[in-house]
Amino acid sequence: MINNVHLKGTKNLDIRRAFVYNGGFLNQKRLRRILMLSGYQISLGLPRKGDVIAVWGNSPTAYRGTYIAKKYNIPLLRIEDTFLRSLFPGRCRNEPPLGILLDKSGVHFDAKNPSDLEEILSQHPLDDERMIRKAKSLISRIKENHLTKYSALDPDADLPSPGYVLVIDQSQGDASVTASNGNQDVFDAMLRTAKEDHPNHRIGIKTHPETQAGLRRGYFSQNHCCDPNIHLYQKNCSPWALLDGAIAVYTLSSQFGFEAILHGHQPLIFGQPFYAGWGLSKDIAPPPRRNRKLNAEQLFMATMMIYSKWYDPYRDQLCSLERALDTFEAITRSWREDHKGWQAHKIRMWKRKPMRQFFGQHARISFVSSMATAKHKASARKLVWSGSNSLNNTDVIRIEDGFLRSRGLGAELIPPLSLICDDLGIYYDPNKESRLERLIKSSAPLKEDQIDRAKRLQHSLINQQLTKYNLHGETPALPTGKRILVPGQVEDDASVKFGTQGIKTNIELLRNVRLNNPSDVIIYKPHPDVEAQLRKGQVPVEQALLYADIIADSADIIHLLSEVNEVHTMTSLAGFEALLRGVRVTTYGIPFYAGWGLTTDMESVPERRTRHVELHSLIYAALIAYPRYFDPVTQQACPVEVVVDRLSESQALPRSRVNRLLAKAQGLLATPNPFWR
DSSP: OOBOOOOTTOTTOOBEEEEOOOGGGTSOHHHHHHHHHTTEEEEOSOOOTTOEEEEETTOTTHHHHHHHHHHHTOOEEEEEEOSSOBSSOHHHHOOOOSEEEEESSOOTTOTTSOOHHHHHHHHSOOOOHHHHHHHHHHHHHHHHTTOOSBOOSBTTOOOOOSOEEEEEOOBTTOHHHHHTTOOHHHHHHHHHHHHHHOTTSOEEEEOOHHHHTTSSOBSOOGGGGOSTTEEEEOOOBOHHHHHHTEEEEEESSOHHHHHHHHHTOOOEESSOOTTTTSSSSEESSOOTTOOOOOOHHHHHIIIIIIIEEEEETTTTEEEOHHHHHHHHHHHHHHHHHHTTOEEEESOOGGGHHHHHHHHOSSSOEEEESOTTTSOOOTTOEEEEETTSTTTTOSSOEEEEEOSSOOSSOGGGTOOOSEEEEESSOOTTOTTSOOHHHHHHHHTSSOOHHHHHHHHHHHHHHHHTTOOSSOOOOOOOOOOSSSEEEEEOOOTTSHHHHHHOSSOOSHHHHHHHHHHHOTTSEEEEEOOHHHHTTSSSOOOOHHHHTTTOSEEOTTOOHHHHHHHOSEEEESSOHHHHHHHHTTOEEEESSOOTTTTSSSSEESSOOOTTOOOOOOHHHHHIIIIIISEEEEETTTTEEEOHHHHHHHHHSGGGSOOOHHHHHHHHHHHTSSSOOTTTO
């Protein structure tokens, strides 16, 4: 029978009972959830007609399920990890997967019987030009971000000089090795063949990640390295970086062979993995059923886009490979930047909890009052808030709020959902190249999938009416005519200090805008921090009205941007938000978005910014590639799209009554308390 079970996320989905006889299914919550979303509810007992038996691949316990399936004539569902699984092996840290494989016919790595994947590869047309282009761009994205099955690796690890041969080790007793009749003799023969084929080249034996982690032994050891040209390579490096320098690849059935094909190699294969027999490899014993010729994009499309099931942990739903890659990139960036630990210099008390959430999930972050007195830890990197006196240090990472920050002001001590890490400079200081500036230059022109993502993000920001702080208020009736919005700024803000030359105050900005636009309607919008009397920059009303036609106190910046023709600013982020919405922008300072051919610039911009870029390149660099994001719901690193969702669902955002009271108390003081702020 078919059970019509409707749980969260499974509405209108017919759920079949999947009976299991392995306790591992019961203690893996993520696995059970992905199965439920795929139409299967884990069950115990004996099956009836309409049910299925679920087993884990060809694992040592799979025989229990296969016996019951045969006895009761019940279909078998084989489950396996997909090819981009997680940061670490599941048996290493019990980390849940971001994808699984479901196969009703067989198991992908065992060619004795056809699997669903083999059926797709042999029978599916795989000729959709749009899908092929997407596959090509996704392969490039995976390479560039050094993603693999277990992505907790160092993409900058030292590698041998190019020109080596790669022989790929695997873990002893692995089901994929057994399915390809692999044993010690076969691996030894593979190494001998590599030596005979390349007698004058260095041979690198690449160990398996689980062997590196001490979980399972491999087939190769230092005993195989008696020849001075043979080396055991045990570093936790990127397979894509290692493939860059290889001239040949030898494998039995490792996923590394699949990645070698995607990289452009034609590996020599001693087993019968899923990627053998399609004209993309040299096969010692090709599976006789496979006689179709495919290209690498078709192999990828079938394996990664059609066969694999991907899970979105932020929205608790199945998703596309593109969305899964968003997740992989966010969590791998977090691990790669944080796993050696941080020392944070002079971080104010209220900021420490958010910083632990951002930077302390994989290693400890310590807070010190002085870099000189900090305990030395060679691996830990140094963090400083960008406005501190350590800004000119060359050995620190500068941090600052991102451009989609929160629903509420930082001056009110509301924690951020995005932070920026910059190892070169900082985005608001044009006197020195920043990481953002380099990203803008390198991202132009964008690839097709990057353009699509930037367009979707731009549409979401406009549709959801989101800005940096997402404050809302009443907008006054505006005079008719050509309207120019002049956003006020915090006058002692670092972006004004470093990013302006002649004009450095709000009244000077208003005066110059009126001088250059004598007959236009000028709307002055004070900065929210200044309106809240938390920061410097207030302009008396009578002075502001000498140059402005109207003062839009507490007005909604989004509504104002929809009602004006232009924005004139020193360095305000409102200028960037205006560009997103197609509003013309004139700058009187040098913000990060000036000098790229998108704005009218009244100041001289650095000669470094000579390249004209498309708006989507600016969006991609500033909102996708540059900041790091934190999801307050799952308490994990996340992609920007998740923060857009959370900002739209304001009830999910963190708020602190204590912090708000402290911020209000600061506003009563002549000088806000620097210890807290």
